[in-house]
Amino acid sequence: MTTEVAPTTTAANRVGFNQAFSDAMTITWRNIRAGWRVPDNQIYMFIQPIMFVLLFAYVFGGAIPIPGNDDPDAFRKYVMAGIFAQTMAFAVAPASVGLADDIQKGLIDRFRSLPMARSAVISGRVVADLTNQAIVLAIMIVCGLLVGWRIENGVLGFLGGVGLLLLFAFAMLWVGALIGLSVGSPQVAASAGLIWLFPVTFLSNAFIPTPTLPDWLQPVADWNPLSSFVAASRELFGNPNVFATDGFPAEHPILLSLIWVVVIIAVFAPLAVRKYKKTASK
Numbered sequence: 001m002t003t004e005v006a007p008t009t010t011a012a013n014r015v016g017f018n019q020a021f022s023d024a025m026t027i028t029w030r031n032i033r034a035g036w037r038v039p040d041n042q043i044y045m046f047i048q049p050i051m052f053v054l055l056f057a058y059v060f061g062g063a064i065p066i067p068g069n070d071d072p073d074a075f076r077k078y079v080m081a082g083i084f085a086q087t088m089a090f091a092v093a094p095a096s097v098g099l100a101d102d103i104q105k106g107l108i109d110r111f112r113s114l115p116m117a118r119s120a121v122i123s124g125r126v127v128a129d130l131t132n133q134a135i136v137l138a139i140m141i142v143c144g145l146l147v148g149w150r151i152e153n154g155v156l157g158f159l160g161g162v163g164l165l166l167l168f169a170f171a172m173l174w175v176g177a178l179i180g181l182s183v184g185s186p187q188v189a190a191s192a193g194l195i196w197l198f199p200v201t202f203l204s205n206a207f208i209p210t211p212t213l214p215d216w217l218q219p220v221a222d223w224n225p226l227s228s229f230v231a232a233s234r235e236l237f238g239n240p241n242v243f244a245t246d247g248f249p250a251e252h253p254i255l256l257s258l259i260w261v262v263v264i265i266a267v268f269a270p271l272a273v274r275k276y277k278k279t280a281s282k
Helices: 017-036 041-056 073-090 091-105 108-110 119-146 154-180 186-194 197-202 218-223 225-237 252-278
Strands: none
Touching: 041 073, 041 119, 073 108, 073 119, 073 154, 073 197, 073 225, 091 108, 091 119, 091 154, 091 186, 108 119, 119 154, 119 252, 154 186, 154 225, 186 197, 186 252, 197 225, 218 225, 225 252
């Protein structure tokens, strides 16, 4: 007498979309709770953007003129979108550190042993960090209003600007996920997630008008992806928006920003998922 054995399947093959979504939400809630259980991390996450707002508003507020604008508060109105976009770009760090920490602690191996969708580990991390970034953005908006920044393009423009900034954060979180899965420790992930962002940030229109740069750097700054999101946010918020040239980035910053979102996610999301599968199979 023989016993018929059913073919084995992996957890990833057994779950459908609804189960994958439920698993992702479970991991999202786990990551959110784990983050709030470490107050030091949350304090740093909130203090840094507030510090940037106050620093640029009161230290550099009267030192950097905006070409073609005589408003004494023009720089404060100009710089806020740059601070918002920079902070959304810095979402790379928590995503990379969080995943690297999970790998180091062996949580990835524990998740592998559970009957859950493999995609839930990365998507849960991304959604949890996006939730934190939304809270940080709300805090910065309140701080910006307190230091003199104003929304001058109506409610729809404001909502469009916030939505675009969160899309930027969502795209950058996939970059952070790939970095976190590729390095050996949270300490390395923290450095690898930020060190390349500083030249990207300062070689953009985030903090200075690009016409003040040398002629050969102006096109580089105008085509910088961060510059697109900053310029698009300024346009949606109704803030001063200065470009060095009259090319495509200056004429279509919102469209270019959406293109960058698609490109970043299309490149880094599959790479992050592939890297996770390789990591989980070791």
